[in-house]
Amino acid sequence: MCRHLGSNRPPIVILTGAGISAESGLSTFRGDGGLWAGHRVEDVASPSAFERDPDLVYEFYNLRRRNLLSIDVKPNAAHKALERLQSEWSERVTIITQNVDDLHERAGSCNVIHMHGELLKIRHLDSGEVRSWNDDCDGSTLDGRWRPHIVWFGEAILEAAAISEALMSAGLFLCIGTAGQVYPAAGFVHEVAGPSVEFNIQGTAISKSFSAAVLGSAAEHFPIFVDALLK
DSSP states (O other): OOOOOOOSSOOEEEEEOHHHHHTTTOOOOOOGGGEETTEEGGGGSSHHHHHHOHHHHHHHHHHHHHHHTSTTOOOOHHHHHHHHHHHHOSSOEEEEESOOSOHHHHTTOOSEEETTEEEEEEEETTTOOEEEOOSOOOTTSTTSOEEEEEOOTTSOOSOHHHHHHHHHHOSEEEEESOOSOSTTGGGGGGGOOSOEEEEESSOOTTGGGSSEEEESOHHHHHHHHHHHHHO
8 A cells, every 4th residue: 555644754766677577487588689489579569560560569468468467477575575665655655667567566566657568458559548458469359459558669658757757856766677778767867866776686787876786686685675764
């Protein structure tokens, strides 16, 4: 449950990336060389790819959706610690995620901004209507005019205004499991006036921009950090 009671504690903004989901066993379907089934990921995750071979793009996301919904994929301790922080911190805690999975929501988090869309939703090509969708999707789904609700290469991120507002008001910025290679997310740390902490398996291209870094498993280290923060 999210709380926002008002206090002398600062608002917190947290950016999460693929690393936090990987610790839940969620495959990224990106193998050696950035390939999926012999295709560059960019070639199955762009508007031009969808125009050229929609069946291939649908299958790419159908496999990812099935993987997300498998019984083996569950929120890990880092997801649960984020929910605890939102529940017990007396100021607003906003999660901005690059991930398209629903593991934050399954852990009980709210105030989650999915800047790259959501795998368990589809969007109408003409009207822009968004619907929840847990099954396979293809050219015959509903009226045949639906696509994955995903931000593809070359498309603008979602909720840019809300993200900018959250970053400007943040008194503490935390970054968990992102490689710092994809913009605009990699530049968020420069938009925050307060202290910032990076949590990652290893240093990244933007590590030097943070006030501090915690290296290692987020599922192991982030709950300890939250314990200390709440005390």
